[in-house]
Amino acid sequence: MSIQFGRIIRTCAIFAPLLFSSAAGAQDAIKIGVSEPLTGAFAASGNYVAQGAKIAEDEINAAGGVLGRKIQLIIEDNKSNPTEAVSTVEKLTQKDKVPILMGAWSSTLTLAVMPKLEEYGVPMVVETSSSGKITTAGNPFIFRISPTSEMEAKAFQPLVAKLGIKKADFLFTNNDFGIGSGAEYAKMLKANGVEVGVSETMDPKATDFSAQLAKIKASGGDTLIVTTAVEQLTLILKQAKDQQLKVRVISCGGSNSPDQLIEQAGEAANGTFHTVFFPPWFPEVTKNPDVAKRYMDEWKKRGHNVGGLTEGFRGYDGIFTIVAAIKAAGKAEPEALRAALWGVQVKGIYGDIAFIKQGPAGKESGQNIPSVHLVTITDGKVSKLGL
Amino acid sequence: MRPGALDRDQRRFSLDQLLQHGLNAIILGGTYALLGIGLTLIFGIMKVVNFTHGEVYAFGAYVMFALVMPLGVNFFVALVLAMALGILLGAAIELLLLSRLRDADIDTTMLVMIGAWIAMQNTEQLAWTGVAHSIKNPFPPEPLVWGALSVSWNRLFVFAVASLLIAGTYYLVNWTKFGKALRATFQDRDTAALMGVRIDRVNTATFALGSGLAAAAGALLGPVFVVVPTMGDLAASKAFAIVILGGLGSVVGATVGGFILAFAEELGSGYISSGYRDAMGFVLIILILLVRPTGLFALKERIS
Numbered sequence: 195m196s197i198q199f200g201r202i203i204r205t206c207a208i209f210a211p212l213l214f215s216s217a218a219g220a221q222d223a224i225k226i227g228v229s230e231p232l233t234g235a236f237a238a239s240g241n242y243v244a245q246g247a248k249i250a251e252d253e254i255n256a257a258g259g260v261l262g263r264k265i266q267l268i269i270e271d272n273k274s275n276p277t278e279a280v281s282t283v284e285k286l287t288q289k290d291k292v293p294i295l296m297g298a299w300s301s302t303l304t305l306a307v308m309p310k311l312e313e314y315g316v317p318m319v320v321e322t323s324s325s326g327k328i329t330t331a332g333n334p335f336i337f338r339i340s341p342t343s344e345m346e347a348k349a350f351q352p353l354v355a356k357l358g359i360k361k362a363d364f365l366f367t368n369n370d371f372g373i374g375s376g377a378e379y380a381k382m383l384k385a386n387g388v389e390v391g392v393s394e395t396m397d398p399k400a401t402d403f404s405a406q407l408a409k410i411k412a413s414g415g416d417t418l419i420v421t422t423a424v425e426q427l428t429l430i431l432k433q434a435k436d437q438q439l440k441v442r443v444i445s446c447g448g449s450n451s452p453d454q455l456i457e458q459a460g461e462a463a464n465g466t467f468h469t470v471f472f473p474p475w476f477p478e479v480t481k482n483p484d485v486a487k488r489y490m491d492e493w494k495k496r497g498h499n500v501g502g503l504t505e506g507f508r509g510y511d512g513i514f515t516i517v518a519a520i521k522a523a524g525k526a527e528p529e530a531l532r533a534a535l536w537g538v539q540v541k542g543i544y545g546d547i548a549f550i551k552q553g554p555a556g557k558e559s560g561q562n563i564p565s566v567h568l569v570t571i572t573d574g575k576v577s578k579l580g581l
Numbered sequence: 582m583r584p585g586a587l588d589r590d591q592r593r594f595s596l597d598q599l600l601q602h603g604l605n606a607i608i609l610g611g612t613y614a615l616l617g618i619g620l621t622l623i624f625g626i627m628k629v630v631n632f633t634h635g636e637v638y639a640f641g642a643y644v645m646f647a648l649v650m651p652l653g654v655n656f657f658v659a660l661v662l663a664m665a666l667g668i669l670l671g672a673a674i675e676l677l678l679l680s681r682l683r684d685a686d687i688d689t690t691m692l693v694m695i696g697a698w699i700a701m702q703n704t705e706q707l708a709w710t711g712v713a714h715s716i717k718n719p720f721p722p723e724p725l726v727w728g729a730l731s732v733s734w735n736r737l738f739v740f741a742v743a744s745l746l747i748a749g750t751y752y753l754v755n756w757t758k759f760g761k762a763l764r765a766t767f768q769d770r771d772t773a774a775l776m777g778v779r780i781d782r783v784n785t786a787t788f789a790l791g792s793g794l795a796a797a798a799g800a801l802l803g804p805v806f807v808v809v810p811t812m813g814d815l816a817a818s819k820a821f822a823i824v825i826l827g828g829l830g831s832v833v834g835a836t837v838g839g840f841i842l843a844f845a846e847e848l849g850s851g852y853i854s855s856g857y858r859d860a861m862g863f864v865l866i867i868l869i870l871l872v873r874p875t876g877l878f879a880l881k882e883r884i885s
Contacts, residue, residue, distance in 0.1 A: 234811060395856040405602060429807060
């Protein structure tokens with residue numbers, strides 16, 4: 195008996211330091227999981243969001259962290275691939291045991307990881323994704339700070355008459371983002387008496403749109419509404435010029451980086467319109483210009499690509515939203531954070547971030563109502579249009 | 582307005598649309614054919630499932646970008662240099678990876694090539710980031726307009742150079758001593774060696790030539806599109822489809838296959854549905870392979 199007791203004590207003595215050190219290690223920093231496309235088709239945008247998130251991390255830690263502890267981002271690459279996105283969430287919640295996540299850039303990637311959030315009971319702040327399905331599917335772990343396509347289309351409404359749109363054709367990328375956006379804009383335009391011509395789609399990886407553009411030209415609308423990210427948009431503008439498609443091009447979705455378009459599409463970018471969620475050319479028009487300026491100064495100080503400012507702020511706002519929830523909850527546990535997110539008020543670059551309820555009763559998701567801005571490119575310069 | 586006038590206008594409009602689709606398909610077909618012939622040499626004749634083809638294509642585009650944009654090298658000189666470097670890269674891949682695997686089974690070679698593909702794509706992103714780059718070209722920015730049809734000068738140039746390279750490859754494979762050695766080597770390696778063909782050199786040269794053509798395609802199309810690390814994925818999948826459609830190892834087959842794919846995509850998305858643009862080409866390939874399982878132009882002795 196006494197021998198056994200001695201053995202137990204010895205075992206405890208051996209493992210005690212291990213137990214203590216790991217407990218102290220966890221006390222060091224609050225982990226926040228981030229899943230972004232750092233490689234693959236969306237690598238450019240995913241890296242910008244990660245850079246913005248790191249700026250927020252450093253700023254928060256320099257100011258003493260939260261709850262007396264530092265925060266630590268664990269950024270995983272979801273490789274622009276829905277299957278990989280699910281793996282990153284598995285890894286972050288099961289191995290790193292993060293109490294909260296930010297991700298996953300693009301509607302398709304976000305939709306892919308949503309069932310896992312429910313399975314593991316971990317909330318996620320969605321910094322980029324516009325498909326309506328995300329907040330109406332009845333997933334109570336989703337808190338989206340980016341606007342839905344419906345909000346974007348609604349914000350655009352006053353401009354229909356101002357621009358004199360009579361007949362619009364559509365070209366959108368064939369995924370949750372493009373299809374959702376195309377449907378919402380078509381609905382809004384029809385409600386405003388605009389005739390809707392052809393709706394053409396393209397594979398998210400496609401580079402040649404000559405067939406679609408020839409069809410759009412034959413449809414004879416005065417406006418072309420395009421939903422895709424900046425890489426395809428650049429090619430569409432160039433190829434539309436080659437095919438002498440002389441219509442007003444409006445791009446939506448907010449991942450259109452007008453600076454990059456000016457640099458890469460050159461003359462073809464002139465006369466085009468773009469909805470953006472943060473206009474770095476005139477930060478004074480945003481709700482919290484001081485926050486926008488702080489973010490922009492740090493971005494430039496770090497030598498990041500200026501064309502990425504319109505993406506990076508999403509990560510910056512996402513991390514600040516999460517930290518506000520941690521502060522309000524008083525502890526870094528998934529369920530407490532989920533409850534706390536409903537009450538957060540953050541002065542962000544998206545505007546004043548707060549969540550309203552969307553989706554079926556009892557299983558609502560959180561949705562922020564951010565600002566949407568419309569800009570136009572003339573002579574290689576970005577200027578704003580009232581929204 | 583009289584109803585007849587509207588009808589005539591509409592008919593006129595749809596004829597213009599058809600002609601524009603046709604013109605687009607011819608221009609696109611030229612680039613598909615160029616992608617196809619490079620791969621048919623390697624995949625069709627050497628029987629190496631070359632997953633690096635798309636990455637060599639991207640490499641050509643990045644070399645073009647590096648030479649033209651930061652270094653300010655002349656566009657046409659850069660094009661030649663990109664192709665030359667593509668040939669060197671192909672030779673390096675062959676000597677470093679494939680020459681050791683000459684007697685390995687197809688699975689081993691395939692795994693090595695998949696590894697090389699992933700490593701190359703990630704190196705591109707590490708070196709150039711995932712942000713798209715564009716390459717300035719010296720052609721007039723306004724397209725060439727002919728009635729209701731229009732096409733950019735840059736694409737016309739691509740079509741012309743692609744045609745030259747395709748014709749050159751055809752000549753090289755079918756009418757030169759090197760071409761004879763090449764065909765002999767891959768028909769019967771041992772007999773060719775006994776006849777004095779230096780089969781190691783032929784292997785390296787064939788892979789280098791195929792890679793040079795891929796790099797040329799990348800360097801030509803980089804300025805038409807934008808340059809991104811993942812650009813090779815789509816190019817490689819189309820190239821494989823074209824080679825299988827045309828018949829393994831046939832330069833003529835790859836050329837015809839390239840044009841068939843371009844017409845299927847262009848007309849399919851123009852008149853059926855653009856959402857299935859990429860599916861159109863593959864559906865057509867399945868149909869053709871059902872009728873001719875060896876592809877359109879495969880020669881019997883090359884299949885054995």
